[in-house]
Amino acid sequence: MFEPLYSSNSTLLRLSNASLFGLSMELQSVPNTSTVGLLLSLLAGLYTLYRRYTRISVSHIAGPEAESFLLGNLPELFQSQAGVPDFKYQEMYGDVVRVKGPFGEDRLLISDPKALQYIFHTSGYGFLKWPERTEISRILMGRGLLWADGNIHRRQRKVMMPGFGAPESKAFVPIFRRVGSELTAQWNDMLASSPDQSDIINVASWLSRATMDSVGEAAFDYQFGALANLDNEFMKAYFGLMSDTLGSPSRSSIFMQTILPVWALQLMSKYSQRRNLVHARHTAKLADAVTRNLVESKAEALLQGKGNKDILSLLVKANASEDAATRLTEEEMLAQMRTILLAGHETSATTMCWVLLELARHTDVQAKLRQEIRATEQAIHARGGSDFTASDLDNMPYLAAVLKESMRYHPALYQNYRQSARDDVIPLSKPITTKNGEAITSLPIPKGLKVILSIAAYNRNKEIFGEDAHQFNPERWLQEAGEKRGPTLGVYGNLLTFAGGVRTCIGWRFAIYEVQALIVEIVNNFELSLTPDIERLRREACLVMIPTLEGQQLEGENLPLRVSIAQRD
């Protein structure tokens, strides 16, 4: 029911020596690391034992046996395709599952709606990000919003907010539509030279270019030219970045990330010559140069009283009116730009990939959507308009149903990693029975407990979405219950796809308009169908869930679909 799209242990093994959170150095390849690692392991082991006997425990919660004492269940959790272990454990043990970390440490995998509401919303900053995960954010994007926590996060977010309101996002629709037209023109050119006006296209690579151009223009008023120039250096650096640096981590890299202190990870990220770390550093350097120039020119424009409506201009303006204590530093400003660049480009591109895949799989859904698009287009022309506006996009119920269902079924970010900042008590939606046979309605947890918040498993929770939660069915959004099921959690369809609470995706409105505008353009102009290679498709778990092909994961995102010109009556 929720099998991986394609799985092969041998590929994982082959990959295990090649990939890693950039920090995936092989243990034996670093002469002194094994001694240091052994000592740290010993200390960590002793500390774990001490903590285990002196603090609140969650060991009475049911969950899978550890694969090994050293790594617990982490290899399965981090090496599988996105969501696969989450769905399996949810089915076997329920919505709160005890999983094992290193050295027998207990962690929780959570998909219970009330527990998630408490962690994301009620607790505020009561659950902080895992330090080793924020280190990944720092390497890829700098000390920006995705890295920050607590008061620093609150301060940064306040300055960022003005660029991401509803009116600001609506105003970007013409930009998204222009990018869509450029994509259409490129695909039309390609198809014109094929005999039956049809070709197999890696739509993932094109969508990645399209979202880079969208975010460049809307966020920075900058033309990356990613669609126009296939040799674009910037695009080349970003392409495959996630799968290269985060895809299928080896056991040794999982061990390193889990055990090593952050300062050691920082040293490795700075000096290691591993290919993927070099890739991450190269991308960071390019992004730093571009964003530095942009921030300077926006500040100059502001001084001359020439404001613009792109996100960066709004950010520079908002920052200028903050007092010195709360103002973003130059380093923080550059980090926000790199954060928007990566967070705003990969996520939207990958979301659109999964939408197009499901449309290719469900040709009836595709046809119905095209019908709605063309009916809306006719209405636009009838009123003398020339293109879809934000309110046209907002008033297409079937489009909304298809997007919500795709984002439910394939959330671009499938897990969130947090740890409790204090001893706490997590409320539960329904009682769970502990291993001792006791039924509990809330769960006391110790400070420092690591939890994996499963966006993927919550989005397929049968209590919320019904017995057919593991099936793709846009019609569920057109029924009466729609999105009014379960406790309030997410901003879009009450899904967790954009997370929730103080850390809700700041770009969610931007993303919805961008995805709507581009999907409307593509479905209006092209018909999509499956290719034999889709049999090898993987939901690659690299923080963002990107489509790759089995055996070619390191080549980056890949979604080969047959694209043909969509006929008009």
Ligand code: HEM
């Ligand atoms: C469909 C597309 C998108 C999805 C599914 C998505 C999902 C998410 C999720 C789940 C988070 C929380 C991550 C965490 O706390 O670790 C997040 C945060 C964030 N997203 Fe998005 N995102 C999308 C598009 C965008 C876009 C287009 C932008 C910017 C233009 C953006 C900018 C950000 C930023 C800056 C954060 C950090 C927010 C904070 O911590 O306060 N995202 N996103």
